[in-house]
Amino acid sequence: MQVISPNNVKIYNLSAGKSLPDWISDRKRRSLIKKDPELRDRIELIQDFDMPIVSNQVEISPDGQYIFASGVYKPRVKCFDVSQYSMKFERCFDSECVKYKILSDDYSKAVFLHNDRYVEFHAQYGKYFKIRIPKFGRDFDYNYSTCDLYFVGASNEIYRFNLEQGRFQTSLTSNCTIENNCCEFNPVHELFACGNTDGIVECWDPRAPKQIGMLNCAVDSIFEDLSDKNNKKCAVTSMKFRDGLNLAVGTSTGHILLYDIRSNRPLLVKDHRYELPIKDIGWHKESDLVFSIDKRVCKIWDRHTGKPYTSIEPGTGLNNLCLVPNSGMLFMANESPKILVYYIPSIGPAPKWCSFLDNLTEELESNPTSSVYDDYKFVTKQELETLGLANLIGTNVLRAYMHGYFIDIRLYKKAKLINEPFNFEEFKQRKIKEKLEKERENRVKVQRKLPIVNTELAKRIIEESEELKSKVKAKKPLFNPMEDKRFAELFTDPNYQIDMNSEEYKLLNPVVQKVNEKKLKKKVSEVASEESEPEESMSEGGSDSESHSESSSDDEHQWKQSVKEQYKQIQKEKRLKEKMEQRKKDQGQKQPKFFELKDGLDLYSNSKGSDRKSTDQILKNDKMKRLPLASRLAYTKSQNGTQKEDELVFRSDSLGNKQMTFLSRKAMRSKDEERKAHEHHKERKTIRRSAGKITKTLKKPQFFNKRK
DSSP: OEEEOGGGOOEEETTOSOOOOTTSOHHHHHHHHHHOHHHHSOOOSSTTOBOSSEEEEEEEOTTSSEEEEEEETTTEEEEEETTTTEEEEEEEOSSOEEEEEEOSSSSSOEEEEETTSEEEEEOSSSEEEEEEOSSOEEEEEEETTTTEEEEEESSSEEEEEETTTTEEEEEEEOSOSSOEEEEEEOTTTOOEEEEETTSEEEEEETTTTEEEEEEEOOHHHHOGGGOOTTOOOOOEEEEEEOSSSEEEEEETTSEEEEEETTOSSOSEEEEOSSOOOOOEEEEETTTTEEEEEOSSOEEEEETTTOOEEEEEOOSSOEEEEEEOTTSSEEEEEESSSBOEEEEOTTTOOOOGGGTHHHHHHHHHHHSOOOOGGGGEEEEEHHHHHHHTOGGGTTSTTOEEETTEEEEEHHHHHHHHHHHOSOOHHHHHHHHHHHHHHHHHHTSOOOOOOOOSTTHHHHHHHHHHHHHHHHHOOOSSOOOOGGGOGGGSGGGTOGGGOOOTTSHHHHHHHHHHHHHHHHHHHHHHHHHHHHHSOHHHHHHHHHHHHHHHHHHHHHHHHHHHHHHHHHHHHHHHHHHHHHHHHHHHHHHOSOOOOOOOOOTTOEESOOTTOOOOEEHHHHHHHHHHHHSOHHHHHHHHHHTTTSSOSOEEEEEEOTTSOEEEEEEOOOOHHHHHHHHHHHHHHHHHHHHOOOSHHHHHHOOOOOOOOSOO
16 A cells, blocks of 8 residues: 655555566465555555456446446456455456446346447346447437437437337437537436537437537637647537536546536636646545546646645556545546545445544554655755755766655755854753753742632642643733632532532533533633734634544534443442342341350350360461461471361372371361262162172073084
């Protein structure tokens, strides 16, 4: 993936990078990817998204799930499934495809116009039917309400073929002298428009086949100073409707004219300045931008003012443009095997089927990589003369670029140090700043007495005012509610005390924090705008309002999320309190009684007269369990075998191997379990019946080795 930023707009080229041929083995492919960083870092958005030599046209199905691409050689069309990121099918033709149209929402119905006058109708399984038009076709479009195909080409006639009846209808005759180049139906009111080589756009009503309007788009008739040097006529090469009224027309002289069809004068004229025919035009409805391409460049500009937004120069000849709806992605068919894929995040988000691109671009923006020119410095000829490096002009050290030169940054720094060994003014300013900062640290800080009521609120107000003073050097005194008499009772009357443990405060706390942050930012901007000039304040105010409108939706979402989390926490605390209260009710409100343990008092005693232990014995056993192993062994040796609680056993054999085992005293419960298990096994032995009687009665098998 390659990143370019013409006019400070980031454009991601997703088709950049090396590609590997299919005939390479998997082992060789893996080794090449490991060695080459360009192969390792590339992004293959759709597998095999290319043509053998040249791609002519790229289109997306109306449901957005399939992409069609046509090209040569051999003439073919490919269909790609975006949900699988791979090719769905490929079909070859007998002749090159000039234009095709997808009639259904998916890939099941399509029409292909070839350069040998044949028109092929394809169904889901393949070619369905084939017809031939009288003249060579240049373009065609489909009228969904009447099921008519309108063909224009090397003639002044517009051929109509009805798909419902399966036959040609009466042709329409235009006023062009040579041929028609392009045509399109309006998506709103189905007005049919076609452009010819005379620079005229003719409009027809398909309900009553007659001409209802005409637009003279010849640049010669609009601007006298733009007359063609070779006295050639300006032809219409492309056109595109945006809605019911707006129409964009591209000419052979490299101009795009934007029309309101209610007027015969253009609203705006955009010049590509390459004098190349306009191949295709696209409207980006979400951002009010116009995409126009010629053979060399794709330009993106504003439809209201014509101001350039950005441009893309891939370095190969362009043939067709396809914009992905409701996104910032576009495809371009070109004179190279790869179909170009570009993504512009500032225009729109990534499509749903490749939403991961948004995360990738965000990571690249957060971790920017060094560009090629970071190690070089751009200098003019005058700067070279002041540095004493004018004698390097014409050598490999300097790289000529526009009105200056690129020089290595290390050489530039060395030359600057030689010519300016000691800049006294910069040194003086730096020392003054350091001295002022030291004096500010030694100042006595005034400790304000905080009120008893709403102490936290007073602290927050003081911190905000100090932060505001540090950010903005205000000439006027800032507003402080603690010094205002109207708010005096807020910090003196205990009835106004804010209860931070209440549910209302906990629910409003995240919202209050967001509001306070917004207020602080607003105060900073207001104070700064008052001190600035009025013209600058007007320009900055517009940008602030735009940024505020863009970020308002994100802030509301964060507020809702924080309030929900706070509400869940409050409900959890409520449930815990209810459980504790219920547990107290079940246990009763009786206070526990405490007894003093005396010598000879038996614990763990019961009415049946079982084994009893004195308090001294219990305390001694507890202490023994807490002691380490060495002290426990010392205690067992001191008892001289009278009380065998713990035991350390040493074992050895004739080979010199030694084993040490520490046997601890078993608890009474484990002894009882062992005794019960032993009695149970004895009882099972008496009850169990042996199978000896059954086995004794069985007869042994007899084998006959003799002949019968």
